Amino acid sequence: MDRIPVELGTIQETLLITLAGRARESVKRKPILVDPKAADIMAALDNPSKKLTRGAGPDPSVLRTAIVDTWVREFLAAHPDGTVVEIGTGLNARFDRVDNGHVHWLDLDLPDTIALRRHFFTDTERRRMLVASVLDDSWYDTVSAQPGPYCFVAEGVLVYLPEADVRRALDNLAARFPHATVILDYYSPGMLRFQNRAADKGAMDARWAWTGGEPESFAAQGLRVTDARSITDPPPALRSTLPRSYRLALPVLHRVLPKGFGLAKFHTDRAR
Numbered sequence: 001m002d003r004i005p006v007e008l009g010t011i012q013e014t015l016l017i018t019l020a021g022r023a024r025e026s027v028k029r030k031p032i033l034v035d036p037k038a039a040d041i042m043a044a045l046d047n048p049s050k051k052l053t054r055g056a057g058p059d060p061s062v063l064r065t066a067i068v069d070t071w072v073r074e075f076l077a078a079h080p081d082g083t084v085v086e087i088g089t090g091l092n093a094r095f096d097r098v099d100n101g102h103v104h105w106l107d108l109d110l111p112d113t114i115a116l117r118r119h120f121f122t123d124t125e126r127r128r129m130l131v132a133s134v135l136d137d138s139w140y141d142t143v144s145a146q147p148g149p150y151c152f153v154a155e156g157v158l159v160y161l162p163e164a165d166v167r168r169a170l171d172n173l174a175a176r177f178p179h180a181t182v183i184l185d186y187y188s189p190g191m192l193r194f195q196n197r198a199a200d201k202g203a204m205d206a207r208w209a210w211t212g213g214e215p216e217s218f219a220a221q222g223l224r225v226t227d228a229r230s231i232t233d234p235p236p237a238l239r240s241t242l243p244r245s246y247r248l249a250l251p252v253l254h255r256v257l258p259k260g261f262g263l264a265k266f267h268t269d270r271a272r
């Protein structure tokens with residue numbers, strides 16, 4: 001079979017980092033998540049950037065993804081027929097990991113990413129890809145046409161985009177979709193410096209534009225925090241399933257890095 005070329009913009013190609021992390025994790029003896037497609041996609045890509053895919057040691061982005069999977073499963077337990085919108089989906093197969101047989105799902109990303117994604121994923125009645133930017137509202141009507149309630153997930157996406165544009169987009173989203181769940185990642189200023197220093201040294205071309213914002217600061221955009229936690233403090237439903245090495249190491253790491261690498265879950269409030 002011909003390999004599939006990777007022709008992506010600078011931010012878009014960062015999807016290879018998380019894809020490669022999930023592929024490596026999935027073949028471990030005791031993985032913290034199994035991505036049913038990541039290894040096959042990696043094998044099918046034509047010479048994907050080594051600096052983005054090589055990775056070494058435990059990958060924090062895999063733990064982040066496992067926490068988001070847990071939160072999305074919790075949303076689906078409460079709202080089995082709702083709709084999940086995966087913003088900046090990349091080549092993530094979250095639908096395949098959490099599908100309950102009822103959920104409706106939209107995988108949203110920029111044109112070049114969706115073009116690549118279409119080599120590996122197909123639209124079905126309950127799952128569709130959507131070409132759009134999170135920063136505009138062209139896709140809101142497509143979401144509204146799906147059954148609510150809604151869960152919007154943006155994992156590893158918003159830090160690359162200008163803060164003012166992201167806040168404007170979240171403000172519009174909260175106004176259009178009251179009573180929705182929103183899941184975002186955020187980082188400490190130290191982690192932002194660390195990340196961009198690594199990029200300066202050649203780890204990647206894309207730069208983070210900001211930390212992703214303190215969760216409480218999004219109250220101004222109509223987002224009320226319902227859970228916010230470091231990835232070193234995973235939700236109980238996930239913690240009990242983690243390999244022993246994680247269960248031993250995470251409390252120690254949590255004392256050192258309590259605010260380095262966080263995830264927040266919000267409810268969009270009508271009352272602002």
Ligand SMILES: C[S@@+](CC[C@H](N)C(=O)[O-])C[C@H]1O[C@@H](n2cnc3c(N)ncnc32)[C@H](O)[C@@H]1O
Binds near residue numbers: 108161
């Ligand atoms: C680090 S990757 C994360 C991909 C995926 N969420 C994951 O965890 O594997 C960043 C993703 O954000 C997407 N992206 C960048 N700018 C975007 C925008 N303005 N609107 C929607 N998606 C965007 C990229 O194409 C890429 O898929």
